[in-house]
Every structure is written in C-alpha cells, then in structure tokens.
Amino acid sequence: xxxxxxxxxxxxxxxxxxxxxxxxxxxxxxxxxxxxxxxxxxxxxxxxxxxxxxxxxxxxxxxxxxxxxxxxxxxxxxxxxxxxxxxxxxxxxxxxxxxxxxxxxxxxxxxxxxxxxxxxxxxxxxxxxxxxxxxxxxxxxxxxxxxxxxxxxxxxxxxxxxxxxxxxxxxxxxxxxxxxxxxxxxxxxxxxxxxxxxxxxxxxx
Numbered sequence: 001x002x003x004x005x006x007x008x009x010x011x012x013x014x015x016x017x018x019x020x021x022x023x024x025x026x027x028x029x030x031x032x033x034x035x036x037x038x039x040x041x042x043x044x045x046x047x048x049x050x051x052x053x054x055x056x057x058x059x060x061x062x063x064x065x066x067x068x069x070x071x072x073x074x075x076x077x078x079x080x081x082x083x084x085x086x087x088x089x090x091x092x093x094x095x096x097x098x099x100x101x102x103x104x105x106x107x108x109x110x111x112x113x114x115x116x117x118x119x120x121x122x123x124x125x126x127x128x129x130x131x132x133x134x135x136x137x138x139x140x141x142x143x144x145x146x147x148x149x150x151x152x153x154x155x156x157x158x159x160x161x162x163x164x165x166x167x168x169x170x171x172x173x174x175x176x177x178x179x180x181x182x183x184x185x186x187x188x189x190x191x192x193x194x195x196x197x198x199x200x201x202x203x204x205x
Contacts, residue, residue: 001023001100001104001107003022003023003024003100004024004061004064005022005061005064005065005067006019006021007019007020008069009040010069010072010073012076012080017040018038018039019037019039019040020035021037022035022036022064022067023036023103024057024061025107026057030055031059032050033053033054033060034047034048034049034050034103034110035047035051035072036048036079036106036107038099038102043085044084044085044087044088045088045099045102045105046080046082046083047082047085047103047109047110048075049082049110049113051075082110083109083110085106087102088101088102
C-alpha cells in the first residue's frame with residue numbers, strides 16, 4: 001500500500017473537513033487507485049471504492065495528479081456512502097504508521113466488498129445457467145412426452161385399423177359361408193325329395 005498523492009482539504013455538506021490522499025494497491029501486476037479521506041480532527045478514516053485500475057504505478061500517479069476539486073467532492077460523497085469508516089488508532093507511536101494502518105483497513109473493507117460482490121455475481125450467473133438448463137430440460141421433457149403420445153396415438157390407430165380390417169375380412173368370409181350354405185340347402189331341397197315306393201307284384205296262385 002503506497003501513498004502517491006496528498007490533495008487540498010475538502011468539507012462535507014455538514015462542514016466536516018477531510019484531507020484526501022490517493023493510495024496505490026498492487027494486485028495481479030496492476031495497480032488500483034483509492035482516495036482515502038482523513039478527518040482534520042476527530043472522526044473516522046473513510047475510503048472510496050476502487051476508483052481506477054492502471055497498468056503500472058507511473059500511470060496511476062499521473063491519474064492522481066489530474067484529479068480536480070469537482071472530482072474529489074464526488075469521491076468524498078462516494079466514500080461517505082460506501083462505509084462507516086475506520087477509526088485511526090491513537091495509541092500507535094508514529095502518525096505515519098497509524099495513517100497507513102487506517103488507510104489499509106479502510107481499503108480492505110472495499111476489497112472484501114468487491115470479493116463478496118464478485119462471489120455473489122458468480123452465484124447469480126451459476127443460478128441463471130442452472131435455471132436456463134432446467135427450462136431447456138423441461139421443454140425437452142414436454143417434447144418427448146408429446147412425441148410419445150403421438151407415437152402411441154399412431155400405434156393405436158394402426159392397431160385399430162388392422163383390427164377393423166380383420167373384422168371386415170371375417171365378416172365377409174362369414175357372409176360367403178352363409179351364402180354357400182344357403183345355396184347348398186336350396187339345392188338339396190329341390191333334388192333330394194323322398195321317392196314313393198312301388199307296390200310289390202302279386203304272385204299267381
């Protein structure tokens with residue numbers, strides 16, 4: 001944690017005076033910039049969330065030197081809204097050490113908030129992915145159910161058509177059999193009448 005700039009004091013709307021200082025925090029070969037406000041008198045040390053990320057320390061220093069009063073006033077509002085701040089330890093023998101410790105703690109609060117926010121974002125992304133997958137799975141299940149119902153309907157229609165065709169064939173065969181039987185019956189009644197017996201010849205006495 002490095003202090004790279006000290007700027008002119010600012011006052012809040014309530015009239016509380018703060019001295020803004022810019023701190024650099026290295027992270028993964030890059031440099032994050034924070035503006036830390038120290039009260040001129042009693043109060044707590046407050047810090048903005050990460051204001052910028054630069055590729056190197058020189059670029060961050062250049063950024064810090066270009067900050068104007070309007071930007072710093074907005075940064076003070078952001079710092080007041082971001083956290084309750086850190087009480088600067090009065091028991092430490094050296095003011096610089098106390099200042100560094102308080103600034104580090106104030107920035108650490110924002111680091112923790114960033115990590116929590118990133119974790120929450122990951123969980124929300126994972127939840128969205130799972131919800132989307134669940135929706136797709138439900139749609140696939142509905143499609144499979146519809147397909148199964150259609151297949152079953154087609155199978156039932158085919159079986160019913162086959163059964164009806166078989167019934168028709170059996171009925172046709174039955175009609176033909178009855179017709180043949182009727183024809184046979186009519187032919188027997190016409191030709192097979194019982195013959196009358198002739199009287200036996202009489203013998204001569």
